[in-house]
Each structure stands twice: as structure tokens, then as C-alpha cells.
Amino acid sequence: MSTRPGSRIVGIGSALPEHVVTNADFEKRLETSDKWITERTGIRERRMGGSTSELAIEAGMGAIKSAGLSPSDIDFMILSTTTPDQTVPATSAVVSDRIGIAGGAMDINAACAGYVYALVVANSLIVMGQRRILVIGSDTLSKITDQNDRSTAVLFADGAGAAVLEATDNSSLLGWDLGIDGSAQPILYCDHGGYMQMEGREVFKRAVRAMVDSAKRALEMANVGPSDISLVVPHQANIRIIEAANERLGIDMSKTAIVLDTTGNTSSGSVPLALHDAVKKGMVDRGQLVLFSGFGAGMTWASAVMRWDADAIG
Numbered sequence: 001m002s003t004r005p006g007s008r009i010v011g012i013g014s015a016l017p018e019h020v021v022t023n024a025d026f027e028k029r030l031e032t033s034d035k036w037i038t039e040r041t042g043i044r045e046r047r048m049g050g051s052t053s054e055l056a057i058e059a060g061m062g063a064i065k066s067a068g069l070s071p072s073d074i075d076f077m078i079l080s081t082t083t084p085d086q087t088v089p090a091t092s093a094v095v096s097d098r099i100g101i102a103g104g105a106m107d108i109n110a111a112c113a114g115y116v117y118a119l120v121v122a123n124s125l126i127v128m129g130q131r132r133i134l135v136i137g138s139d140t141l142s143k144i145t146d147q148n149d150r151s152t153a154v155l156f157a158d159g160a161g162a163a164v165l166e167a168t169d170n171s172s173l174l175g176w177d178l179g180i181d182g183s184a185q186p187i188l189y190c191d192h193g194g195y196m197q198m199e200g201r202e203v204f205k206r207a208v209r210a211m212v213d214s215a216k217r218a219l220e221m222a223n224v225g226p227s228d229i230s231l232v233v234p235h236q237a238n239i240r241i242i243e244a245a246n247e248r249l250g251i252d253m254s255k256t257a258i259v260l261d262t263t264g265n266t267s268s269g270s271v272p273l274a275l276h277d278a279v280k281k282g283m284v285d286r287g288q289l290v291l292f293s294g295f296g297a298g299m300t301w302a303s304a305v306m307r308w309d310a311d312a313i314g
């Protein structure tokens with residue numbers, strides 16, 4: 001296989017608020033049941049609390065530490081978030097200052113597909129000469145969710161994850177696909193000062209289609225097929241969406257990183273949280289292929305195929 005300059009992941013970190021909200025907690029105050037939530041979504045509990053920047057800082061510091069680096073080794077930072085702490089400035093301003101990163105920093109908002117968008121953008125900055133980029137995904141969706149609306153409250157939660165990307169002559173990123181269909185904006189949105197509004201069934205249908213089509217395009221660019229993939233890291237919205245997409249792609253659930261049962265949907269946090277968990281469990285070895293795949297409000301979608309090229313990182 002030919003090589004080309006690009007990036008590889010050398011460190012991962014994650015952060016979850018301490019406060020656990022179980023399905024039983026919702027049962028006590030909403031017309032819902034643990035059975036309904038578990039069967040329809042796969043979610044058993046989720047974490048709520050903290051701010052987007054606090055969670056981002058913890059995850060980002062963890063990723064730098066796991067790479068055996070210090071903040072001064074990082075020359076750029078990207079924060080994927082849909083729930084910035086303020087409208088201005090970007091949350092990356094606060095996060096990069098608190099972590100102590102000297103280079104540039106910016107927020108990216110592509111909703112729940114944002115983290116995979118950020119990985120691809122970071123890779124292109126590395127191709128243009130940056131050496132190490134900290135890519136964080138952090139969201140506090142509980143802040144923009146009506147906790148009395150059973151149709152959304154049980155789904156959305158808070159969390160963050162991060163990875164350090166480093167320049168290499170043999171890029172890990174083999175294929176990618178980024179897309180958006182803005183005509184689908186009305187099916188999932190949140191106005192300033194409002195709460196998440198969602199047409200659940202329509203989102204479900206489109207999410208499966210978007211994930212499958214996007215993954216196929218990324219696989220094609222990488223010149224590999226689903227059977228070459230050792231680990232899938234999908235956006236953690238709903239276990240049934242992941243099962244449906246995997247089935248259509250022909251990928252076994254045993255090769256899939258899942259944390260949504262304990263995290264709920266943490267938007268930008270979900271992919272790096274799932275990656276960190278899978279790496280800690282030893283689900284991927286050096287040289288194996290990882291498929292990242294996300295979808296979100298917009299609707300956005302994003303996929304990436306990466307050759308895993310890190311020694312044990314925890």
C-alpha cells in the first residue's frame with residue numbers, strides 16, 4: 001500500500017460528569033419506563049453536569065497525558081461542540097488557554113457528526129504543516145434539553161472525549177466522507193434559548209441511511225470493504241440505529257464500540273468516548289482498520305477510515 005503524509009492518533013482522553021441519571025430516575029417523574037427507554041434506545045443511564053469547557057479541558061488534558069506529551073507540544077486545537085458555553089468567544093478560546101496551548105484554536109459545529117468532521121479537518125491542517133493537533137469533542141446537551149419532555153430528555157446527555165493527532169509520513173487516514181443536507185433542518189433543531197425539538201422517527205430513518213451511505217463512500221476512498229474493518233466507532237445515539245446500519249454494511253456488533261448504554265447521546269463527545277473505551281478494552285491492534293461514522297442535526301454525516309497506528313494508549 002502506498003504511503004502519504006498525514007496524521008495518526010497518539011493519545012486519547014475522555015471526561016464524564018459525576019452525576020448519574022438512570023432510567024429509574026426518569027420513571028419517578030415522567031410518564032416513561034426503563035423498559036421503553038432500554039428497548040427503543042439501548043440507554044440505561046447517562047451523566048449530566050459540568051460545562052462544555054470543563055469537560056473539554058479534562059478530556060483534552062487526558063489525551064495529552066496519554067500521548068506522553070505536555071500542552072506546549074501541541075500547536076493547534078479544534079473543539080467540536082454544539083453547546084458552546086458562550087455565543088462569543090468560541091469555547092476553544094477558554095479551553096486552549098486553560099490547557100496552555102500556544103497555537104491556534106477554533107470551534108467546529110457539525111452537530112453529532114462534528115467530531116469526525118474535526119478529525120478530517122485536523123488531518124488536513126497537519127498535511128499543511130502543523131505537527132500536533134488536539135481534537136476535542138465536548139457537549140452538554142442536558143442544558144438545551146427540556147428535562148420534562150420524555151421524548152428527548154431520556155436521550156441527550158453530557159460528556160467529552162479527545163485525541164492527539166500527530167504528523168506522520170504514513171497517514172492513518174485512508175478515506176473520509178463529510179456531508180450535510182440542510183433541507184432536513186426542521187427535523188432536529190434547537191433555537192437560541194430554546195430546547196431540542198425532534199421528529200424522532202424521521203431522524204431515525206435518515207440516520208441509518210446517512211450512516212450507511214457515508215461509510216460506504218469512506219470505505220471506497222480507502223479502497224477497502226466492510227470485512228476489512230476491525231473496529232467500528234459509530235455516533236452513540238441509539239443502539240437500534242447502530243444495529244440497523246451495521247446489518248446493512250455487514251459488520252458484526254462484536255466489532256462495534258458501544259458506550260451509549262451508560263452515556264446516552266453526548267453529541268460531539270460520543271465518538272471519542274466510544275473510541276477511548278474500545279481502546280482500553282483492547283478492541284483494536286496496531287495495523288487494523290477503524291471505521292468512524294457519525295450523523296447529526298443539519299442533517300450532517302461524516303465517516304473516516306483509519307489505520308490504527310498507536311502503541312497501547314489508555
Ligand code: COA
Binds near residue numbers: 033041152
Ligand atoms: N417513554 C415512553 N413513551 C415515549 C417516550 C418515552 N421516553 N418518548 C416518546 N414516547 C411515546 C411517544 O409519545 C409515542 O406515543 P404515541 O404513540 O401515543 O404518540 C410513542 O412513544 C411512539 O413514539 P415514536 O416516536 O413512534 O417511537 P419510536 O419507536 O420512533 O422511538 C425514538 C422514539 C426517539 C427512541 C426513536 O425515534 C429514535 O431514536 N429516533 C432517533 C433519535 C436520535 O437519535 N436523535 C439524535 C440524532 S443525533
